[in-house]
Amino acid sequence: MKKKLLTMVLSVAMVAALVTGCGNDGSTTTTADTAATDDAAADTATDDAAADTATDDAAADTATDDAAADTATDDAAADDTADTASSGELIKVGIINNNPNESGYRTANDNDLKATFTEENGYDASFSYSNVNDEQIAYAQTFIQNEVDYLLLSAADTAGWDSVLTDAQNAGIKVILFDRVIDADESLYEASIVSDMEKEGQTAVDWLKGQGLESYNIIHLQGVMGTAAQKGRSAAMDAAAASEGWNIVTQQTAEWNAETAQQIVQSVIDSGQEFNVIYAENDDMARGAVAALDAANISHGVGKDVIIMGFDCNKWALQELLDQNWNYDGQCNPFQSSYINDIIKTLESGGTIDQKTIIMDEKGFDATEITADDVEKYGI
Amino acid sequence: MHKEMKKSNNGNFFSRIVRQQMFIPIFALLILVIFNIIMDPSFLEITLGTNNLGNPVLGGYLIRILDNGSEVAILAIGMTLVTAASGGQDISVGAAVAIAGSVLLRVLCGGDTRAETLQSPVILAFLVSCIVAMLFGAFNGVLVAYFRIQPMVATLILYTAGRSIAAWVNNNELPIVSEQSFKYFGGYIPGIPIPTPFFIMLACVIIMCLVLKFTNLRLYTQAVGINENSSKLNGLNPALIKVLTFVILGLCVAVVGLIKVSRNSTINYSVIAKDIEMDAILAVALGGNALGGGKFNMIASVLGAYVIQLLTTTLYKFNVQSDALPAYKAVVVIILVVISAPTVRAWFTSMMKKFQTKEVA
Numbered sequence: 001m002k003k004k005l006l007t008m009v010l011s012v013a014m015v016a017a018l019v020t021g022c023g024n025d026g027s028t029t030t031t032a033d034t035a036a037t038d039d040a041a042a043d044t045a046t047d048d049a050a051a052d053t054a055t056d057d058a059a060a061d062t063a064t065d066d067a068a069a070d071t072a073t074d075d076a077a078a079d080d081t082a083d084t085a086s087s088g089e090l091i092k093v094g095i096i097n098n099n100p101n102e103s104g105y106r107t108a109n110d111n112d113l114k115a116t117f118t119e120e121n122g123y124d125a126s127f128s129y130s131n132v133n134d135e136q137i138a139y140a141q142t143f144i145q146n147e148v149d150y151l152l153l154s155a156a157d158t159a160g161w162d163s164v165l166t167d168a169q170n171a172g173i174k175v176i177l178f179d180r181v182i183d184a185d186e187s188l189y190e191a192s193i194v195s196d197m198e199k200e201g202q203t204a205v206d207w208l209k210g211q212g213l214e215s216y217n218i219i220h221l222q223g224v225m226g227t228a229a230q231k232g233r234s235a236a237m238d239a240a241a242a243s244e245g246w247n248i249v250t251q252q253t254a255e256w257n258a259e260t261a262q263q264i265v266q267s268v269i270d271s272g273q274e275f276n277v278i279y280a281e282n283d284d285m286a287r288g289a290v291a292a293l294d295a296a297n298i299s300h301g302v303g304k305d306v307i308i309m310g311f312d313c314n315k316w317a318l319q320e321l322l323d324q325n326w327n328y329d330g331q332c333n334p335f336q337s338s339y340i341n342d343i344i345k346t347l348e349s350g351g352t353i354d355q356k357t358i359i360m361d362e363k364g365f366d367a368t369e370i371t372a373d374d375v376e377k378y379g380i
Numbered sequence: 381m382h383k384e385m386k387k388s389n390n391g392n393f394f395s396r397i398v399r400q401q402m403f404i405p406i407f408a409l410l411i412l413v414i415f416n417i418i419m420d421p422s423f424l425e426i427t428l429g430t431n432n433l434g435n436p437v438l439g440g441y442l443i444r445i446l447d448n449g450s451e452v453a454i455l456a457i458g459m460t461l462v463t464a465a466s467g468g469q470d471i472s473v474g475a476a477v478a479i480a481g482s483v484l485l486r487v488l489c490g491g492d493t494r495a496e497t498l499q500s501p502v503i504l505a506f507l508v509s510c511i512v513a514m515l516f517g518a519f520n521g522v523l524v525a526y527f528r529i530q531p532m533v534a535t536l537i538l539y540t541a542g543r544s545i546a547a548w549v550n551n552n553e554l555p556i557v558s559e560q561s562f563k564y565f566g567g568y569i570p571g572i573p574i575p576t577p578f579f580i581m582l583a584c585v586i587i588m589c590l591v592l593k594f595t596n597l598r599l600y601t602q603a604v605g606i607n608e609n610s611s612k613l614n615g616l617n618p619a620l621i622k623v624l625t626f627v628i629l630g631l632c633v634a635v636v637g638l639i640k641v642s643r644n645s646t647i648n649y650s651v652i653a654k655d656i657e658m659d660a661i662l663a664v665a666l667g668g669n670a671l672g673g674g675k676f677n678m679i680a681s682v683l684g685a686y687v688i689q690l691l692t693t694t695l696y697k698f699n700v701q702s703d704a705l706p707a708y709k710a711v712v713v714i715i716l717v718v719i720s721a722p723t724v725r726a727w728f729t730s731m732m733k734k735f736q737t738k739e740v741a
Binding site: 101102103104107191192213222225239250251253255256257258262264266267269270271272288290293294295296297299316 | 421422429430431432437439441444448520543544546547552553554567568612640643644646648650653654692693696697699701702703705
């Protein structure tokens with residue numbers, strides 16, 4: 001009898017563990033949501049700032065970017081509210097994003113989306129997060145069942161989306177891709193709003209070319225191999241090194257990780273090889289590299305021995321630029337929500353999108369030109 | 381076995397060494413060091429320089445290995461105990477390091493992500509993070525010991541949820557500590573040219589050795605790992621001892637969290653201590669410890685951790701192409717693990733014996 005009871009308790013425990021283990025994504029979402037609510041309470045100012053920046057951006061871009069030739073003005077929010085009040089119906093949006101804890105970029109991206117797709121702006125938005133493609137596809141199927149009007153997608157992986165997007169199309173759901181591209185037929189989605197990583201790399205490499213150094217001995221710290229950001233940013237550097245005859249001292253993946261970057265740079269220092277440029281494909285890795293230089297008393301920054309280049313424009317990284325400790329930081333714009341908002345508004349009013357792929361405007365900052373305003377405005 | 385060894389005391393010198401548990405990590409270390417020296421004699425060079433604050437610091441590959449290997453070595457201490465007692469491994473240590481580091485920063489910065497001065501002393505923040513990490517360790521331990529879930533499955537829960545919890549602790553913000561003295565734990569203390577993590581690792585090892593020497597922890601852990609039922613019949617409480625080992629691992633996690641966060645003065649929830657659990661488990665395996673539990677040798681695990689770091693440094697040193705790096709690492713690891721397999725060692729010993737009898741004849 002006792003044994004039976006024990007067996008029962010154990011099996012219940014195992015089922016419970018199974019549920020906890022497998023239902024984990026749900027709990028992740030909840031935690032993220034709670035965090036977001038906390039955020040909303042504590043950091044409304046920050047969120048507002050982010051949204052403002054995005055709207056400003058969009059406003060500035062409308063002149064150049066004919067795709068976004070819509071009503072992206074500062075009082076867009078007010079208009080939206082009026083719209084909703086008249087129609088009385090919320091647009092149902094299902095958003096599939098990567099985990100906001102992934103990076104500063106993703107956190108800013110998620111906050112930006114949350115700030116735009118609110119009830120006040122006429123949206124009924126649901127969010128789900130995963131860095132795993134299969135799980136994202138499962139979320140997409142759930143959203144299709146829930147009959148959302150729009151499906152916004154930042155895919156974890158490029159492959160495997162055809163069938164689920166066809167389902168969405170058959171159900172009359174419009175798909176908009178943001179941040180990441182996928183390998184699927186263009187007809188399956190309305191638009192994709194992306195960063196051009198090759199262009200980001202090219203801007204950075206062009207800037208480096210413009211420095212006119214006597215010799216270029218570069219430590220190239222790569223991101224996780226195979227990611228779009230790594231491929232684009234590495235491609236530009238590889239091409240320039242081949243055409244300009246730059247010497248790549250070492251080219252190694254630090255997997256976006258500061259500590260690994262520190263180890264790689266330390267290893268180069270210990271080997272006694274000469275270098276004068278560190279090209280890190282994100283800010284964290286540049287930070288790690290700088291820590292290694294500091295420990296070896298090698299000067300870096302504007303007018304110093306080693307040029308430091310990073311990407312993503314974290315606020316602290318731009319601050320390093322402002323303090324002249326780094327030389328260059330390339331932007332990777334996480335504020336797509338205003339672009340998406342414009343597209344949905346156009347489609348809702350019966351308009352058409354004449355350009356499928358919309359490339360966002362992205363800057364590169366030079367330490368000699370950056371201002372404190374830039375740090376506030378573009379820092380994520 | 382023992383009698384046999386005593387009989388052929390001197391003649392079987394080699395086979396006796398090979399049978400030692402410490403043989404594998406020391407052998408691996410020697411092979412890697414010799415390989416490095418042959419390829420580049422400057423490998424052993426240690427230079428004395430100054431850092432940007434004007435403090436003397438030692439440089440060179442050996443120092444880097446001692447420095448960067450510390451975290452895995454500290455985790456290997458706790459992982460060895462967990463492995464010995466529960467016959468399984470904790471795969472959540474990386475995520476737990478993220479939580480510990482996040483809690484540490486939360487207390488240090490007091491919720492203000494750009495705090496100019498520390499809001500509370502480092503020691504207080506560290507103690508809080510220790511308590512949190514030990515609680516999470518106890519959580520894993522209870523699942524394993526009382527609910528009898530396989531350790532790998534039980535810790536899978538924290539493995540998946542841990543980094544999200546870490547982000548949630550700081551409201552998904554990335555606090556940055558600007559206080560210089562906080563960098564001492566992962567860098568250098570002014571005036572002392574040896575990296576601090578090495579001292580921290582040394583302190584952990586010494587404390588653990590003393591604990592193992594003066595308490596019954598070693599005996600109890602091994603007894604539980606070898607045969608849980610008979611240890612119970614002998615008056616031990618196996619569940620409690622298992623939980624205890626997980627709590628000790630939690631303490632190790634908190635120490636690693638301090639070093640990791642101090643190295644960068646900030647945290648990145650998704651990449652901090654990434655895949656460190658695999659390195660820690662590998663260190664235990666390279667130390668020649670049975671992953672199924674039972675007898676253990678902690679020092680061998682610590683050496684195993686340095687083997688991994690030596691291997692990583694070697695690969696960076698030879699500038700192995702990024703996409704080929706994991707493959708090289710895997711090949712070396714496979715070779716080391718195969719050498720340490722009991723069957724291979726037995727074969728090796730018998731070969732030695734044959735060789736020696738021939739020589740005598």
